Amino acid sequence: MSILIQILLNSLETGGIYALAALGIILIFRTSNTTNYAQGTISMFNAFVATYIIIGTGFPAWLVAILGMLSAFAVGVLVDRIVISKAIKVHPVSKQIITLGLIMIFLGVAPMIFGTDPLQYPRFIYGSHKIADATISYNAIVNIIVGIVIMLVLFFMLQKSKWGLSVRATSSNDIVARMMGIPTPLITMGSWAIAAALGTLAALxxxxxxxxxxxxxxxxxxxxxxxxxxxxxxxxxxxxxxAYLIGIASNLISFYISSIWSDSILYLLILAVILFKPNGLFGKKIVKKV
Structure with a gap:
């Protein structure tokens, strides 16, 4: 039983990391109508920024994480203003290719600025705690709580705030949203900035x-x-x-079935689900009326 609890606790931490990155991707998809393949690379770049800040200043890890997210916010704004906003009339597939180009840009710029040697980022807090004979680090607890709180706050804002209404209107129909006076370019820019910040937090x-x-x-x-x-x-x-389901399934498969074939088995299971639910577990079939 303690092993199962240990796996579930670890899964909550890894699932939270996946969920933050996934939320950033879906924010951009719903507002920019494109899949951002550069989410991970942008997050990596800003993780380097945060690590260099902590090396140079000695600030606490939690404070540097906030500074790293602010850096990512700025990078997201620049990416949208310089690249994405210029491709507003481009086909969605072409936008995806643009995000692939962003991967090459950040992968090229990062080693030029930060070098190629791996760097170590410290934990937010040290120590561990026992829960029913299962050991979890305080850092993992912080990661779990912070991830859940941030996502709950964002979901609340998406449902209850004026910004959330604007995001949902933009994601529903960009043209109609503009006709209603919603500044869709600002909404799109904000989505890229928030997505970059969420990805950077996941990286840290x-x-x-x-x-x-x-x-x-x-x-x-x-x-x-x-x-x-x-x-x-x-x-x-x-x-x-x-994302949380994948985190739990991955760890369970790795421990109880095979750590070598866990990824392959996981991908096959996801494929099986998609075969029966092509629009995803929570997706809906979009019917266009003529």
Whole structure:
């Protein structure tokens, strides 16, 4: 029983990392009508920024994480203003290719600025705690709580705030939203900025267990995209729930079945679900009326 609790606790932490990245991807998809393949690379770049800040200043990790998210917010704004806003009339597939180009840009710029050596980002808090014979670090507890709180706040704002109404209107129909006086360019810009900040937070949550390097977010990016497919691109909460489900399933498969074949088995299970639910677990079939 203690092993199962340990797996579930670890899954909540990893699932939260996947969920933050997936929420960023779905925000951009719903407002910009494109899939952002550069989410992980942008997050990696700003994780380097945060790590250099903490090396140079010695500030606490939690404060530097906030500064890193502010840096990511600025990068998201620049990406939207310089690149995405110029491609507003471009076909969605072409926009996806643009995001692939962003991957190459950030992968090229990052080593030029920060070098190629992996860097270590410290934990937010040290120590551990026992829960029913299962051990969990205080840092993992912080990651779990922060991830859940941030997502709940965003979901609340999406449902109850004027900004959330504008986002939902833009995601529903950009043209009609503009006719109603909603500043859709600002909404899109804000979505890119928030998505970059969420991805950077996910990267800094992950960094203490690995290192800050050029490929640190590659796996998270893949899982976040799978979570969007599994949860459905038609809702904001679907990919988040799917991300936690993937985190739990991955750890259970790795422990009880095979750590070597866990990824392959997980992908097959997701494929099986998509075969029966093409629009995802929470997605809805879109019917256009003529």
């Amino acid at each position: 949550m992950l960094a203490p267990t690995t290192s800050v390097n050029l490929s640190m977010m590659d796996g998270v990016q893949v899982i976040a995209l799978l979570a969007c497919v599994l949860g459905g691109f038609q809702t904001f909460y679907g990919p988040v729930v799917a």
